[in-house]
Amino acid sequence: MIPDKQSIAEAHERIKPYIHKTPVLTSASLDEMAGCHMYFKCENFQKVGAFKARGAMNAILKLGPEQLKKGVATHSSGNHAQALARAAKILGVKAYIVMPRTAPEIKKRGVKGYGGEIFECEPTLQARESTLAEVIKKTGATEIHPFNNDDVMEGQATCAKELLDEVGPLDFLLAPVGGGGLLSGTALAAHYFAPQTAVIAGEPAGSDDAFRSLLSGKIEPAQSNTIADGLLTTLGDKTFPIIRKYVKEIITVSDDEIVSAMRLLYERLKIVVEPSATVPFAAVMKGKAKFAGKNVGVILSGGNVDPERLGKLFSSQS
Amino acid sequence: MIPDKQSIAEAHERIKPYIHKTPVLTSASLDEMAGCHMYFKCENFQKVGAFKARGAMNAILKLGPEQLKKGVATHSSGNHAQALARAAKILGVKAYIVMPRTAPEIKKRGVKGYGGEIFECEPTLQARESTLAEVIKKTGATEIHPFNNDDVMEGQATCAKELLDEVGPLDFLLAPVGGGGLLSGTALAAHYFAPQTAVIAGEPAGSDDAFRSLLSGKIEPAQSNTIADGLLTTLGDKTFPIIRKYVKEIITVSDDEIVSAMRLLYERLKIVVEPSATVPFAAVMKGKAKFAGKNVGVILSGGNVDPERLGKLFSSQS
Numbered sequence: 001m002i003p004d005k006q007s008i009a010e011a012h013e014r015i016k017p018y019i020h021k022t023p024v025l026t027s028a029s030l031d032e033m034a035g036c037h038m039y040f041k042c043e044n045f046q047k048v049g050a051f052k053a054r055g056a057m058n059a060i061l062k063l064g065p066e067q068l069k070k071g072v073a074t075h076s077s078g079n080h081a082q083a084l085a086r087a088a089k090i091l092g093v094k095a096y097i098v099m100p101r102t103a104p105e106i107k108k109r110g111v112k113g114y115g116g117e118i119f120e121c122e123p124t125l126q127a128r129e130s131t132l133a134e135v136i137k138k139t140g141a142t143e144i145h146p147f148n149n150d151d152v153m154e155g156q157a158t159c160a161k162e163l164l165d166e167v168g169p170l171d172f173l174l175a176p177v178g179g180g181g182l183l184s185g186t187a188l189a190a191h192y193f194a195p196q197t198a199v200i201a202g203e204p205a206g207s208d209d210a211f212r213s214l215l216s217g218k219i220e221p222a223q224s225n226t227i228a229d230g231l232l233t234t235l236g237d238k239t240f241p242i243i244r245k246y247v248k249e250i251i252t253v254s255d256d257e258i259v260s261a262m263r264l265l266y267e268r269l270k271i272v273v274e275p276s277a278t279v280p281f282a283a284v285m286k287g288k289a290k291f292a293g294k295n296v297g298v299i300l301s302g303g304n305v306d307p308e309r310l311g312k313l314f315s316s317q318s
Numbered sequence: 319m320i321p322d323k324q325s326i327a328e329a330h331e332r333i334k335p336y337i338h339k340t341p342v343l344t345s346a347s348l349d350e351m352a353g354c355h356m357y358f359k360c361e362n363f364q365k366v367g368a369f370k371a372r373g374a375m376n377a378i379l380k381l382g383p384e385q386l387k388k389g390v391a392t393h394s395s396g397n398h399a400q401a402l403a404r405a406a407k408i409l410g411v412k413a414y415i416v417m418p419r420t421a422p423e424i425k426k427r428g429v430k431g432y433g434g435e436i437f438e439c440e441p442t443l444q445a446r447e448s449t450l451a452e453v454i455k456k457t458g459a460t461e462i463h464p465f466n467n468d469d470v471m472e473g474q475a476t477c478a479k480e481l482l483d484e485v486g487p488l489d490f491l492l493a494p495v496g497g498g499g500l501l502s503g504t505a506l507a508a509h510y511f512a513p514q515t516a517v518i519a520g521e522p523a524g525s526d527d528a529f530r531s532l533l534s535g536k537i538e539p540a541q542s543n544t545i546a547d548g549l550l551t552t553l554g555d556k557t558f559p560i561i562r563k564y565v566k567e568i569i570t571v572s573d574d575e576i577v578s579a580m581r582l583l584y585e586r587l588k589i590v591v592e593p594s595a596t597v598p599f600a601a602v603m604k605g606k607a608k609f610a611g612k613n614v615g616v617i618l619s620g621g622n623v624d625p626e627r628l629g630k631l632f633s634s635q636s
Contacts, residue, residue, distance in 0.1 A: 023341035025363060044588045045343060263625065270362045270590040270621030303588030307581065311629030 002242065003154035003185070005192035011151075012158040015057045018090055020046050022159075024166055027268050034284055036291040039170065040265075041163040044273050044303025048110070051159050051182055051301045052083035052146070058155030059144045060087040068093045073141035075121075075128040077103040078230055079302055080146035085116030096141050098132045100124075106306065147181025148236030157185030161193055163297050169194040171294035174280035176301055177201040177210045177250065178231035180239030186299065187246035197297070198248045202283035204228040204276075205252040210235055210243065214250055227255045227313065230276030230302065251283035258282050259317050262310070265300070274305040275313070320560065321472035321503070323510035329469075330476040333375045336408055338364050340477075342484055348586050352602055354609040357488065358583075359481040362591050362621025366428070369477050369500055369619045370401035370464070376473030377462045378405040386411045391459040393439075393446040395421040396548055397620055398464035403434030414459050416450045418442075424624065465499025466554030475503030479511055481615050487512040489612035492598035494619055495519040495528045495568065496540075496549035498557030504617065505564035515615075516566045520601035522546040522594075523570040528553055528561065532568060545573045545631065548594030548620065569601035576600050577635050580628070583618070592623040593631070 003011070025040045047053040060072055071094030074084050081097045088095035095116040099108060100123035111118055121131040136143060145152065159182070160173060173194075175186040183201050190197040203210050206226030213220045213235055222234040235243065253261075258275050261282035265273045273281075277300050284291055284298060321329070343358045365371040378390055389412030392402050399415045406413035413434040417426060418441035429436055439449040454461060463470065477500070478491060491512075493504040501519050508515040521528050524544030531538045537558050542550040553561065571579075576593050579600035583591045591599075598616050602609055 020344075023343075025341075026338075028365075047346075049588060266590060266625055270367060272584060272588040272590065307584055307629060307632045311625060311633070314625045315629070 008157045011058045011154045014061050018057050019053050022046050025269055030268050035288050036294045036296050039167050039297045041299045043301045048082045049304045050079035052079040054158050055152035055155035056083035056087040059151035062151050067142045070140040072144050073135050074144050075132045076146050082110040085111045085114035089114045096135045098128055147179035148238045152181055153185045156182045157189040160186040160189035164194045170197045170297045173197050173297040174200050175299045176279040177203050179233035180235045180243050184239040184242035191246050201250045202279035203250050203252050205254050207232050208252045211250040211252050228276040251287050253282040253286055259313050272303045273300050274302050277301040326475045329376045329472045332379050336375050337371050340364050343587055345586050353606050354612045354614050357485045357615045359617045361619045366400045367622045368397035370397040372476050373470035373473035374401035374405040377469035380469050385460045388458040390462050391453050392462050393450045394464050400428040403429045403432035407432045414453045416446055465497035466556045470499055471503045474500045475507040478504040478507035482512045488515045488615045491515050491615040492518050493617045494597040495521050497551035498553045498561050502557040502560035509564050519568045520597035521568050521570050523572050525550050526570045529568040529570050546594040569605050571600040571604055577631050590621045591618050592620050595619040
């Protein structure tokens with residue numbers, strides 16, 4: 001069932017003890033450059049370094065005792081894997097995580113650090129899905145999909161709600177779009193809690209499937225020609241209808257625009273934001289005319305980028 | 319006159335409209351590593367990227383109209399120069415900044431960006447002081463010293479007050495020490511607003527003049543054998559007596575310990591902290607036994623380190 005106003009408010013109360021109320025940062029110098037007033041919601045400071053902690057926590061807290069006994073499972077090479085392993089650890093239940101064998105060691109260590117059990121597979125969607133099916137068959141675990149799951153979307157919606165609670169209604173609110181979990185949750189939260197706020201997504205031009213899906217009216221497959229490695233996912237049948245209904249526009253940005261935006265966030269806000277999470281801010285800087293003089297919320301969705309990669313990205317541009 | 323409880327509270331009200339109330343971050347994973355509970359006061363998010371915005375703003379707001387008319391002056395190659403230029407710009411008065419000609423272009427641009435007028439000199443303390451004396455003679459401007467100034471110390475004290483207001487009394491509170499403006503302000507604020515809180519300083523081993531000054535009972539000259547380039551200053555005759563009276567201990571750390579601590583802050587808190595500002599956290603990680611199980615405030619005093627330098631520091635170690 002699509003999350004409603006009350007269920008999102010309840011989700012927020014449900015997960016509050018387990019997540020950070022992340023700070024909202026502002027910057028006079030960035031505002032001057034962008035020509036609008038921005039409120040940066042710092043989910044890069046969230047538990048596990050990304051908003052994913054919200055959805056995973058909400059989903060697991062809504063399971064019944066019989067389900068919990070058998071644990072949870074997902075396939076993910078990214079932040080959702082750690083978020084789910086962490087949520088399972090908090091409730092003292094098992095987490096089975098299917099990861100491509102090519103996933104970075106640091107991500108594997110992160111999952112193991114939370115006591116998650118990793119099942120490696122070939123790095124294809126098919127291998128991931130079949131391995132997950134086997135694991136679930138064997139263990140009876142409940143699958144918690146990274147985004148195509150109502151409880152996960154409901155959890156992600158708490159991020160925009162928290163921002164709107166703190167700063168009041170905005171003219172615009174921007175989130176990145178990959179599979180659409182955060183974006184659909186953001187769009188629902190704005191619709192319920194600040195209907196005057198227009199929700200806009202940022203998407204990498206090298207993986208602009210959501211942009212094309214809005215044009216064609218059906219879910220288009222993702223490509224993967226971008227440094228924004230958290231946004232390579234195709235929309236789901238639960239996220240797409242919400243995005244289609246409630247998201248006003250999708251702005252695409254190049255990798256160069258993403259790196260320039262990362263550098264600005266580094267230099268002016270003194271924070272570390274991963275490429276995927278920088279996309280909405282890059283979209284504001286690209287679409288200045290639209291945002292001129294407006295109050296603009298920008299969700300910085302995660303901060304998991306190691307310093308070596310950051311240095312390489314910056315030096316590739318200068 | 320040494321700032322008292324009321325004057326610090328008044329300073330806080332005075333500067334509030336012009337500074338950020340910086341967020342306090344916590345991290346379960348860093349707490350686990352350190353064995354204590356840390357509250358990170360993020361002055362790296364402060365205006366101009368450092369706590370210096372507080373002292374400069376307070377000092378200039380306390381000038382009379384006749385003084386303001388003639389402007390303010392200082393010699394500084396660092397964050398105080400920008401902080402003073404910004405404070406002067408806000409009040410619409412002139413700022414004359416003496417900088418060594420070797421100061422980084424980015425710092426000069428920062429000062430000019432706030433409309434400050436730069437006077438370049440040779441990179442010696444003597445040249446800086448004589449050039450400043452000339453500028454003051456010519457302009458009648460009021461000197462605002464970076465740290466050896468009661469109003470500046472009073473302004474810096476608002477940082478610890480703000481932290482204690484938010485999180486309540488702590489067992490320990492750590493600040494870095496260079497010239498001692500932040501440290502003396504921190505020690506006074508703790509003394510007045512949370513006397514049970516022990517104030518400890520972190521200092522680079524390669525410039526441990528404050529450590530040695532506490533041992534010898536007189537101001538010892540600074541050396542400059544450290545990457546913590548904001549802490550190369552010698553204590554002043556106004557800061558030293560306060561530090562001697564109210565600071566419990568100074569912990570020295572190596573450059574290697576500073577870089578390791580910077581990396582932890584980057585990876586776990588997702589924030590950019592300059593080497594000098596990382597010293598107190600490095601001191602906690604070094605002195606774990608002392609802080610075990612305690613509530614520890616850590617002032618992260620600034621974030622002005624460019625990404626190229628950050629990358630070099632990190633790669634030099636790995």
